Amino acid sequence: MIILIQTLVADSRQEVFIDGGVLVVAVVFGIILIKSTLHEIVQRERIEKLAADLRKAYDSVKDLNENLAHKVAEQTKEVKRAYEVEKRAHDELAKLDETKNQLITAAQHNLRTPLTALRWQLEKIRKSGGNDGLQESLKESEASVERLTGVLEDFLKITEMRVGNSD
DSSP, rough: OOOHHHHHHSSSHHHHHHHHHHHHHHHHHHHHHHHHHHHHHHHHHHHHHHHHHHHHHHHHHHHHHHHHHHHHHHHHHHHHHHHHHHHHHHHHHHHHHHHHHHHHHHHHHHHHHHHHHHHHHHHHHHHHHOOOOOOOHHHHHHHHHHHHHHHHHHHHHHHHHHHHHHH
């Protein structure tokens, strides 16, 4: 403002040119300085916005990391529980399998032994002689024992096959 006033009140042309030149230089320099300052303000605002976004992103990553650690801990607990349940089920299945095998072994022995004894007794009675009616009854009894033995053997074979396939 002072330079403008000096230019307007100058006494000579030379002073007007000098003061006018100084005024132009001052105005150009001022415009450049103002543009530079505005540019710096815009850049600073962008940097602040980016910093805020970066803080938000960092907080989000931090939250995700904490949640992930929590989720991993929960999943680990669930896997351990499932493993324990599976282990108990496996142990119970092994016990049931052992019990089943003991039952089959007992059934084989307890069903075959009386049939074998009955077969021997019938054969012994038949060999000792007797009338024809008795001999015929003994043959029929022996045939029935043989059929029952066959049925028992078939049953035990089927049971053993199923036991072998269930393992």
